[in-house]
Amino acid sequence: xxxxxxxxxxxxxxxKLREARKGRGTESLRLxxxxxxxxxxxxxxxFTPALLELGRLLQLTDEPGVEPEEAFVEVQRLxxxxxxxxxxxxxxxxELGYFLDTLRNASEKATPLYEEGAAKALETxxxxxxxxxxxxxxxxxxxxxxxxxxxxxxxxKLFPDSGRIQGVVHDARNTAIRDxxxxx
Amino acid sequence: MRTRKALLALxxxxxxxxxxxxxxxxxxxxxxxxxxxxxxxxxxxxxxxxSGEETRSKGGTVSARIWAxxxxxxxxxxxxxxxxxxxxxxxxxxTATRMAERITLLTTRLGQVPATLQRVKDFPSQLREHxxxxxxxxLENKDFSLATQAQLKLAEKLIEQQERLMExxx
Numbered sequence: 001x002x003x004x005x006x007x008x009x010x011x012x013x014x015x016k017l018r019e020a021r022k023g024r025g026t027e028s029l030r031l032x033x034x035x036x037x038x039x040x041x042x043x044x045x046x047f048t049p050a051l052l053e054l055g056r057l058l059q060l061t062d063e064p065g066v067e068p069e070e071a072f073v074e075v076q077r078l079x080x081x082x083x084x085x086x087x088x089x090x091x092x093x094x095e096l097g098y099f100l101d102t103l104r105n106a107s108e109k110a111t112p113l114y115e116e117g118a119a120k121a122l123e124t125x126x127x128x129x130x131x132x133x134x135x136x137x138x139x140x141x142x143x144x145x146x147x148x149x150x151x152x153x154x155x156x157k158l159f160p161d162s163g164r165i166q167g168v169v170h171d172a173r174n175t176a177i178r179d180x181x182x183x184x
Numbered sequence: 185m186r187t188r189k190a191l192l193a194l195x196x197x198x199x200x201x202x203x204x205x206x207x208x209x210x211x212x213x214x215x216x217x218x219x220x221x222x223x224x225x226x227x228x229x230x231x232x233x234x235s236g237e238e239t240r241s242k243g244g245t246v247s248a249r250i251w252a253x254x255x256x257x258x259x260x261x262x263x264x265x266x267x268x269x270x271x272x273x274x275x276x277x278x279t280a281t282r283m284a285e286r287i288t289l290l291t292t293r294l295g296q297v298p299a300t301l302q303r304v305k306d307f308p309s310q311l312r313e314h315x316x317x318x319x320x321x322x323l324e325n326k327d328f329s330l331a332t333q334a335q336l337k338l339a340e341k342l343i344e345q346q347e348r349l350m351e352x353x354x
Contacts, residue, residue, distance in 0.1 A: 025354040056349050060298045068303035102345040103304050105338050 008044070016040050017050060030061045041078070051082035052095055059103065072103055090120035122158075129155050130164040137171050145181055148172040246274045250283055257317045259287050289347050290317040294339050297346040304342065308335035316343045 008016070020036040023029030037054040044050065055078040058071055079099055082092040097113030100106045129151060136148035152169040159165040176182040246269045253262035262283065270280045295302075295312030302309075308331050311319060322328070323336045331339070 025350075053353070056352050059300055060346070060349055060353060062299035068300065071300060072304075098345060098348070102338075102341045103301070105305065105341075 013044060013047060016044075017047075020050065021053070030057065031063065033057060034061055034063070045081065046085040048082050048086040048089070048092060051078050051085070052092060055079045055082065055095065055099070059099070075099060075103070088116065088120070090117045090124070093117040093120065126159050126162055126165060129159075130162075130168050133165075133168040133172055137168065137175050140175060140179070142179075142181060145172065145176045145179065149176055149182065247279060250275070254283060254286055254290065257290070257321070259291060262287060289343070290320075291315050292343050292347070294319070294343060297342050301342050301346055304338070306335070306338065307342075308339050311335065311339045314339070316340065319343070 017040065020033065020040050022036075023033055034054070034057060037050060037057065040047070040050045041054055055075050058075045058078070063071065076096075076099060079092065079096040083089075083096050086092045093113050094117035097110040097117060100113070101110030133148045133151055133155070136144040136151075148168075149172055152172050155165045156169055173182060177184050246265070250262050250265050250269070253259075253265065266275070266280050266283050269275045270277060275283075293313055293315050294308070311331055314322075314330075319336055319339050322330065323333070323340065326333075328336070
């Protein structure tokens with residue numbers, strides 16, 4: 001007896017997302033798009049991209065026979081779900097912030113979410129810059145070291161207390177000095 | 185704590201570089217020439233320097249003038265200058281597009297936002313025929329003759345929200 005898989009594969013999920021996105025930006029196709037997203041979300045309630053995208057789409061879609069409050073409750077539920085299942089990732093947190101700020105006119109609830117989103121995004125930026133500069137130092141060409149030195153200035157100002165940034169900035173400068181790009 | 189510090193540092197850096205949301209204007213700094221302007225603080229908007237000091241200075245001046253015209257609501261003049269400057273190669277196509285998008289946003293009337301957004305609680309319908317630019321002006325001038333401060337703020341948020349959502353659902 002063959003088992004029916006309970007969960008779709010990653011490939012299947014992405015295919016369904018591509019399907020749901022069809023007709024993006026075309027207003028006349030929006031209701032059909034909403035239907036496909038709803039189906040996708042119903043079967044995959046932890047799929048953050050679909051939750052976020054449907055949450056945004058519904059704010060722009062006027063569904064006949066749907067009371068505004070009913071629509072807003074659904075959007076809020078989707079966005080809160082996206083925040084939760086994504087482990088409070090920046091994009092989801094900020095999207096919920098905008099919804100509360102604008103559609104619920106509750107900036108006092110949105111502000112802490114904007115702050116949280118900004119903090120999360122900064123962590124990612126610190127991580128990405130450290131990796132990028134390390135790669136440029138390892139590449140060790142005139143061009144790559146120049147890029148590392150340029151980014152060093154910005155990175156140091158933004159992350160003065162980051163050990164990772166300070167470390168890689170130090171490496172970039174030392175390597176540049178050794179290769180004659182910077183005066184000791 | 186550390187994050188707050190980093191956020192402040194980021195803000196300070198963007199301010200000195202003349203980058204920021206809204207009507208960013210390229211600032212001329214004595215001695216150091218022109219700082220790179222940044223229309224929206226997003227990718228590609230900052231650091232879009234063109235090669236050659238002369239072109240950069242010229243482009244900077246023109247760009248600053250256009251952003252100032254947009255900020256003042258002189259959209260026809262701004263549009264004419266955008267077309268002229270793009271043709272003359274003084275501003276990039278990307279900058280021209282950003283400027284045109286900004287004009288579109290500022291001239292959007294509250295009544296043009298999608299019906300769903302018009303159904304929010306306390307929607308200020310009396311502002312339907314007013315553009316984002318006019319609403320911003322009323323807020324700035326503390327002109328509450330047509331709508332309360334809270335209504336003007338909500339109207340501003342709704343127009344801006346529809347623009348960011350439209351961009352994201354594309």
